[in-house]
Amino acid sequence: MLNNYKVAIKGMVCDRCILTVKEAFHQLNIPIVNISLGEVTTVSALSAPDTAALSEKLKPLGFTLLEDKKTKLVRDVRILVGQVYSGNYDFPEGFRFSDVVADALDRDYNTISNTFSESEHVTLEKYIIEYRVEKAKELLVYTDQSLADIADKLGFSSAAHLSRQFKSTTGLNSSYFRNIRKSKIALAREEEPSA
Known part of the structure; x- marks a missing residue:
């Protein structure tokens, strides 16, 4: 059984946002299972380099990665x-x-x-x-x-x-x-x- 991981993203408010965020994940070769407003489900946990690259890619598009307390603690x-x-x-x-x-x-x-x-x-x-x-x-x-x-x-x-x-x-x-x-x-x- 695969463990899916949730990635919270601030600023997603419409279907166009979903498409834009989905494209950002695709460009970084980060496989996703599901995407909805404010949340992307990935196949595996994002590595630190993936998290940094994703954050950089999303920022100019008006989106922000939200890191939960547990993820930050582990990092x-x-x-x-x-x-x-x-x-x-x-x-x-x-x-x-x-x-x-x-x-x-x-x-x-x-x-x-x-x-x-x-x-x-x-x-x-x-x-x-x-x-x-x-x-x-x-x-x-x-x-x-x-x-x-x-x-x-x-x-x-x-x-x-x-x-x-x-x-x-x-x-x-x-x-x-x-x-x-x-x-x-x-x-x-x-x-x-x-x-």
Whole structure:
């Protein structure tokens, strides 16, 4: 069964508005299921880039995207996860993401976590682990940082902790991704023109 998502749009007052908004979605290749005054039902939730592009496209036409509180909360949580686990965050002693997100969003952590899980169909904790593992994969393939350095940058307690999370999340060892880096470097060397 498909999950349909509702997108509220301010300023739709007539049939011509429906046609104009429908065309905007079509131009951005965002599939819709249904459209009525003030509301568009899409096949899936809009990504942040889709939301930004749609907002830009609708604004000169006199329409405004209305973001509900839950959608905004989830977007803010995703942004904060991206900032904290970017590889550039200085993790203080006793760091807990739950404290950071509760302070940043001025909300109770349980409310934030429950809203996120309800909207995204994955727990916030699992989302964070998956995000950190994806970031670790990126760093293993595109940098020469050690696993211990990567673990430290992404807030893991040790390289062994990162390795365990890596194996349980991807089913692969971190060395698999380090070998991809080695293969990329070897290919790049082969493609260099000889002098």
